[in-house]
Amino acid sequence: MARAFLFVLDSFGIGGGPDAAAFGDLGADTLGHIAEFCAAGVADRPGLRQGPLKLPNMSALGLLHAARAATGRFPQGMDVPQRVFGYHGAASEVSNGKDTPSGHWEIAGTPVSFDWGYFPAEGDAFEPELVEAITMAGKVPGILGNCHASGTDIIARHGLDHMRSGKPICYTSSDSVFQVAAHERAFGLDRLLAFCETVRQILDERPGGRIGRVIARPFVGETPETFERTGNRRDYSVLPPEPTLLDRLTEAGRTVHAVGKIGDIFAHQGIGRLTKANGNMALFDATLRVMDEAADGDLVFTNFVDFDMLYGHRRDVAGYAAALEAFDRRLPEVDRKLKQGDIVILTADHGCDPTWRGTDHTRERVPIMSFGPGLRSRLLQTRTTFADIGESVARHLGIAPGPHGRSFL
Numbered sequence: 001m002a003r004a005f006l007f008v009l010d011s012f013g014i015g016g017g018p019d020a021a022a023f024g025d026l027g028a029d030t031l032g033h034i035a036e037f038c039a040a041g042v043a044d045r046p047g048l049r050q051g052p053l054k055l056p057n058m059s060a061l062g063l064l065h066a067a068r069a070a071t072g073r074f075p076q077g078m079d080v081p082q083r084v085f086g087y088h089g090a091a092s093e094v095s096n097g098k099d100t101p102s103g104h105w106e107i108a109g110t111p112v113s114f115d116w117g118y119f120p121a122e123g124d125a126f127e128p129e130l131v132e133a134i135t136m137a138g139k140v141p142g143i144l145g146n147c148h149a150s151g152t153d154i155i156a157r158h159g160l161d162h163m164r165s166g167k168p169i170c171y172t173s174s175d176s177v178f179q180v181a182a183h184e185r186a187f188g189l190d191r192l193l194a195f196c197e198t199v200r201q202i203l204d205e206r207p208g209g210r211i212g213r214v215i216a217r218p219f220v221g222e223t224p225e226t227f228e229r230t231g232n233r234r235d236y237s238v239l240p241p242e243p244t245l246l247d248r249l250t251e252a253g254r255t256v257h258a259v260g261k262i263g264d265i266f267a268h269q270g271i272g273r274l275t276k277a278n279g280n281m282a283l284f285d286a287t288l289r290v291m292d293e294a295a296d297g298d299l300v301f302t303n304f305v306d307f308d309m310l311y312g313h314r315r316d317v318a319g320y321a322a323a324l325e326a327f328d329r330r331l332p333e334v335d336r337k338l339k340q341g342d343i344v345i346l347t348a349d350h351g352c353d354p355t356w357r358g359t360d361h362t363r364e365r366v367p368i369m370s371f372g373p374g375l376r377s378r379l380l381q382t383r384t385t386f387a388d389i390g391e392s393v394a395r396h397l398g399i400a401p402g403p404h405g406r407s408f409l
Contacts, residue, residue, distance in 0.1 A: 002296065002297075002339075002341030002396060003294050003295070003296060003299075003341075003342045003397075004342070004393045004396050005287075005300045005302075006302070007287070007302050007304065008301075008302065008303045008304065008347055008348060009346065009348050010304055010352075011030065011349070011351060012307055013031065013353065013365065013366055014030065014063075014067040014070045014348075014366060015028065015029030015031065015032045015070050015071040016029070016072075016365045017365055018365075019092075019363065020363045023362075025353075025364070028356050028363065030312070030320075030354070032071060033353055034321050036075070038077060038321050039077025043317045043318040044318070048319070048322050049318060049322040053321055053325070054325055055324055055325065055328040056081075057329070057331040058369060059080070060083070060084060061085055061088060061346070061371055062369055063369060065379060066089050066090045066368065066369065084377050085371055086369060086376075087368065087371075087375065087377075088369050088377075088378075088379060089379060090365040090383070091367075091382070091383035091385065091386050091388060092365050092383065092385065092386075093106060093366075094111050096116070098362065099116065099176060100175070100349055101212050101237055101265055102350075103348070103349025103366075104265045105241075105244060105265075106386040107347065107386045108244040109244055109394070109404055110241065110242055110243070110387070116210055117208050117209025118172075119211075121174075124147070125148060125170075126172075130206065133202050134170075134195075137198050138168075138194075138198045138199065140166060140167060141167055142165070143167055144158040144162055144167045144169045145158055145169045145170050146170060147171055148171065148172055149173070150173075150313075151171070151217055154181065155169065155217075155219050159181075159219070163187075173359075174358070174360035175212065176212035176213070177213045178213075180196050180216055182195070182219075183218070183219060184219065189232055199236075200214045210238050214236040215236070216234040217229055218233065231276075231278025235261060235265065237267045240266065243402075245390040245393060246299075248394065248399055249299055249394075252297075254297045255272035257272065257293070257294055257298060257299065257300040258275070259275045259277065259286050259287050259303070260275075260283050260304070262301045273293075279306060280306040280307070281330075283304055284304075284330050284333075287334075303349075306323055307323055308361075312361075313352060315354045316354055317354045317355060340373050340374070341374075343372040343375065343396050344370065345369070345370045345392070346367065346368075346370075347366050351363065351366075368408070370408075383408065386405075387404040388405045390405060391404075391406055391407045395407040395409050
């Protein structure tokens with residue numbers, strides 16, 4: 001048997017989603033627009049980065065050719081390599097949402113066919129009956145926020161009142177989420193997590209569409225200027241609608257090593273070992289350690305969240321570009337860990353174009369870059385579902401195929 005390493009660059013879309021117009025995202029292109037801004041010099045930031053976008057390792061793995069397959073053109077200003085290694089191409093999403101659970105579950109062979117529930121964009125996000133239920137069950141004097149908001153903005157706006165009153169800050173976004181921010185010292189981290197578990201239970205019993213996640217957003221600091229979210233975030237997801245690749249591997253006696261927020265995304269179903277880390281570079285370090293521990297037949301599954309959380313949603317083009325370049329520089333470290341028969345797949349779960357209007361995810365195709373010892377170069381036909389990625393892992397690890405998707409191996 002061999003091992004598989006599946007790395008999700010959260011929100012690293014490559015444009016060209018065939019149904020982007022239905023989501024209001026026609027023309028969105030995370031990679032393409034970052035490259036365009038870098039080439040024009042408007043993503044230069046002193047002390048951080050400058051010049052055209054430079055991703056030599058991912059380019060050698062077929063990133064630019066995948067982008068051309070998705071959009072019909074190479075990203076502007078990037079050097080196209082003369083030789084490409086490994087399997088490479090683009091994949092379209094069939095799930096009904098453009099959110100994190102939908103993308104990851106589909107990657108793991110389980111597309112989402114149902115409609116998520118969402119909270120109103122105008123006025124109060126949460127109806128009075130829901131607020132009453134969570135305040136009573138959660139034993140809090142009320143809530144603050146109750147609106148669509150950016151997490152950092154709403155903490156700055158309500159953080160002091162929260163610390164004085166003991167009311168958690170509750171808000172939502174364009175995703176199917178109920179988010180709760182609370183101060184780790186003044187409110188308590190354990191109390192925040194318990195409150196979020198209560199909210200999850202109430203939402204699960206509530207009629208209407210499913211709410212994908214309840215997210216605990218702990219923060220520290222004493223003033224709006226010093227408030228800062230910590231790495232103790234926790235996501236409480238609904239269960240996937242049917243067994244995923246992770247469940248199938250676990251049932252076959254393999255170990256799924258979940259690094260970062262993968263465990264939360266899959267509601268801890270099918271997870272063998274959980275490794276937490278905060279920030280892309282810490283996640284990279286943790287992944288390298290887990291690669292040393294993984295046995296034959298195992299899957300190491302990592303989400304690199306900063307691309308989405310710190311740069312995509314905040315529409316920070318320079319920050320996103322610098323994070324991509326930092327990730328790219330470290331890829332040779334992964335290659336040096338590989339044994340004969342191992343396979344690595346780099347992909348994404350959706351887009352989050354930092355040049356696009358608003359702060360929401362964007363409906364895009366995602367790249368597939370697959371490499372390993374002895375794996376030949378091949379441009380893949382554009383895949384019609386992310387589930388092909390999970391089915392390729394299943395085939396590589398020698399377990400039975402699932403009902404969705406088709407292996408590209």
